[in-house]
Amino acid sequence: MSTRVELPQHNEPAQGKTLTDRVAFVIDRIRPAVQADGGDLELLEVTKDGVARIKMHGACVGCPSSDMTLRIGIERNLKDRIPEITAVEAVE
Known part of the structure; x- marks a missing residue:
């Protein structure tokens, strides 16, 4: 699986939405790159501490490479676009 997941800058989550909605927005933009490698992502929850809990599929x-994808691709994109996100956690 590729670890490089880049989003165009115009794909920014809408402000004013809930934190979970904004995280889901970014995950939906990352998903096609992950699906291209035969995987998928499911956002399970965003905790009150700003941890996005994600289940990886396929x-x-x-x-x-899934840990690298999670840290470098997914977590970095979420933290760059949503400052409230403190970490991303993979859930089995």
Whole structure:
């Protein structure tokens, strides 16, 4: 799985929405890159501490690159676009 997931700058989450809605917006923009490698993402929740809990599906499960994808691709994109996000956690 590729670890590089870039979003165009015009794909910014709308302000005024809930934190979960804004995270879902970014996840929906990341999803096609993950699906292109045979995987998928499911946002389970965003905790009150700003931790986005994500379940990875398909080719992401057991893939040696999935942790890199989570940290470098997903977490970085979420933190860059949504300052309230403190971490991203993979849930099995």
